[in-house]
Amino acid sequence: MxxxxxxxxxxxxxxxxxxxxxxxxxxxxxxxxxxxxxxxxxxxxxxxxxxxxxxxxxxxxxxxxxxxxxxxxxxxxxxxxxxxxxxxxxxxxxxxxxxxxxxVIPNLPLDDVPDGEDEAGNVEVRKWGEKPKFEFNHPPKEHFELGEAQGGMDFATAAKLSGSRFVLLKGQIARLERAIGQFMLDVHTQQNGYMEVSPPLLVHGSALYGTSQLPKFEEDLFKTGGEHYLIPTAEVPLTNMVAGEILAEDELPLRVTALTYCFRSEAGSAGRDTRGMLRQHQFMKCELVSVTAPDQSIDELERMLACAEKVLELLGLHYRVMTLCTGDMGFGARKTYDIEVWLPGQDAYREISSCSVCGDFQARRMNARYRVKDSKQIGHVHTLNGSGVAVGRALIAVMENYQNADGSVTVPEVLRPYMNGLEKIG
Structure with missing residues (x-):
């Protein structure tokens, strides 16, 4: 707005x-x-x-x-x-x-955002790490090949229960997904200074209007029979925590994180990523949200990006950071960085996190404000959101990057305390 x-x-x-x-x-x-x-x-x-x-x-x-x-x-x-x-x-x-x-008018891009029509116009900022080298001669397998062979990734049963774009995880793979999510929460709360929140997964339309999913993107949402919507991202409840509020400047920046399931209809992705877990109707994500004073938000974007990157670095996953061009940015963003993790099975980089600064665009829709310190002046806060990171895609990346010749998967060292010391699955 x-x-x-x-x-x-x-x-x-x-x-x-x-x-x-x-x-x-x-x-x-x-x-x-x-x-x-x-x-x-x-x-x-x-x-x-x-x-x-x-x-x-x-x-x-x-x-x-x-x-x-x-x-x-x-x-x-x-x-x-x-x-x-x-x-x-x-x-x-x-x-x-x-x-x-x-x-229905999108946010205005910052001056340093590259111009472009689609993802082809995105600009690489940097890479971290190296692509893995495997000790076997056959091409690396994709996550669903590994998961189905282990019996821990069941798409057929999920389809029977719920239809396409769902998965049923079992045994060690289900535990590995849980371990990844818990690990992310611990990193962000214990090392990165975010406060953990457990928010509702059902919200009113006014909350989705505040974070700009409504009215323009209603087809991407799941609506209940009543007045609620399932959240497409924890950004919605976390950002709306300050809706209608006037915060003291001393309270800023406010940093919160949540590990939740997210629900998306994927209305515009027919035929894309139909195999495996890359694009699901239900998925788990660790979300980061910051609320800042206007003069803090650009620096906060760089900080948030570094927090998301840290997760992948601790997991030992090769990635690159991209600045999204004007034609590929989200509706409410002024500037967005995507982190794309390397997936050997696909022989491609795939998005695993987006970190965006929205300026006062969402704050005006939510009427979220702050009182300037030692002043009677009241202004709108700035909001930021980012994935810290998508748990399902992190599971995919771990399985593909840590796969072994026999189809087993080595558990990254940082996850072993969450797996009761288990070093390998499958």
Whole structure:
């Protein structure tokens, strides 16, 4: 969401930034909607002033014995009252029209975000580690080949229970997934300074509006029979913890993390990644959310990225960091880094984390603010979110990078305390 006053004063810059994201110019339309709202409010104010004046004139007319004038003024006040009542409904509609028009416009990219239409325009920032070298001659297997051979990754039963894009994990592989998630939580809470939160997995539509999944991306969500939605990411409840609040500047930055299941319809991914666990309707993710003062948010993005990278480095997984271009960024982001982990079975890098700074875009939708220290000034906070990281994809990466010739998988050393000392599965 945007400040309409800023758009009015910076209409050319606003449209130029939208063009970088592939959107048509919208400033003129938004300003026209706001002008209609402001003009109507002005007419209501004039009507209220006239009603107040006429009400006083009624008393004077009656005092002077001019009953005809008094009655005429009474009739005028009645008409003005009716106009104001109808006008207040019109005002609500005009405000709703402006908010609806702004709600489907994406956030504006920062100046240093590369221009591009899709993922081909993303720019590599750095690589960490080396691709694994295997002691066997056959091509590395994909995770589902390893998992099915071990009997711990069952897609057929999951399909019988729930349909496509689900998996049933069993035995040592189920335990390995749990170990990875617990390991991530411990890293972020004990080493990276995040507070652990266990949030609801069902939220109201207002929470999804606050983090900008609604109204534009409703088809990607699972809605219950009632008024709730299943969360597509823990970003939704974690960020909305500050919705409608005014925080003290001393409370910032606020850093929280959660390990939750996430639910996505994958409406736009028909035919993509249909084998294995890469793109599921239900998956586990360790989420990072930061709420900061405006002057902290850019540095916080780099810090959040480093926290996510640390998880992969401790796991010994080769990865690269990419800056997403304007055409590949998420709707609410001003700048996004993707971490792509190396998957030997696919012979490709695949996204395992996205870290984004949203500026005050979400905060304005949520009315999340802070009070400037030693001042009466109140401003909107900045929000950030990132995967720290996706647990299912980390499981995939561990299995493919630590596979052995016999189909077993070596457990990374940092995970062995969570596996009761087990060094190998399968």
């Amino acid at each position: 945007f400040d309409i006053r800023w758009i009015r004063e910076n209409s050319e810059a606003f449209d130029k930034a939208l063009a970088r994201r592939g959107y048509e110019a919208s400033a003129a339309k938004l300003i026209a909607l706001d002008e209609a709202r402001r003009s109507h409010i002005a007419s209501l104010q004039e009507a209220q002033e006239r009603r107040n004046a006429a009400s006083k004139e009624i008393g004077k007319a009656k005092a002077s014995g001019d009953e005809a004038a008094a009655q005429a003024l009474i009739d005028e006040v009645a008409k003005i009252k009716s106009f104001i009542q109808e006008g207040e409904e019109v005002e609500r509609r005009l405000i709703a029209d402006l908010e609806a028009a702004m709600a």
